[in-house]
Amino acid sequence: MIKKILITVILLVLALVGYRILQPKDAMNTPTPEVMADRSANGAFTSTDFDDIPPTYVDLEATSSSVSVVNPVLAPQTAVASFSCDGRKHCSQMTSCAEATYFSNHCPNTKMDGNHDGIPCEKQWCK
Numbered sequence: 001m002i003k004k005i006l007i008t009v010i011l012l013v014l015a016l017v018g019y020r021i022l023q024p025k026d027a028m029n030t031p032t033p034e035v036m037a038d039r040s041a042n043g044a045f046t047s048t049d050f051d052d053i054p055p056t057y058v059d060l061e062a063t064s065s066s067v068s069v070v071n072p073v074l075a076p077q078t079a080v081a082s083f084s085c086d087g088r089k090h091c092s093q094m095t096s097c098a099e100a101t102y103f104s105n106h107c108p109n110t111k112m113d114g115n116h117d118g119i120p121c122e123k124q125w126c127k
Helices: 002-022 025-029 033-042 097-106
Strands: none
Touching: none
16 A cells, blocks of 8 residues: 555656656746736836747847848739639539639629628638
């Protein structure tokens, strides 16, 4: 009986040690919302409190002149030539969201956008 209790205690200690070792380092140092509220009330934030928050913008005046700005290149939207208005009007007749969108935007009398929000076949294709 004592052997079983001792083995159980040893296994629990090993499990807790393993759990602590496998936890990400940031998760152990992340303050609770209460601590954050207390810090903000006292003005006790330091620059290290914000190290894990990604910047939302880059102030080009504050950075060095060696920083180059990269403009994203967007692929041009090509018209889908494989679709053509052939009389289909309902979502059950479509095979993809792209097809339903083409029919809804280019073909007359379609019945694929019941709530008129511009997104056709929301329950079947364009989720």
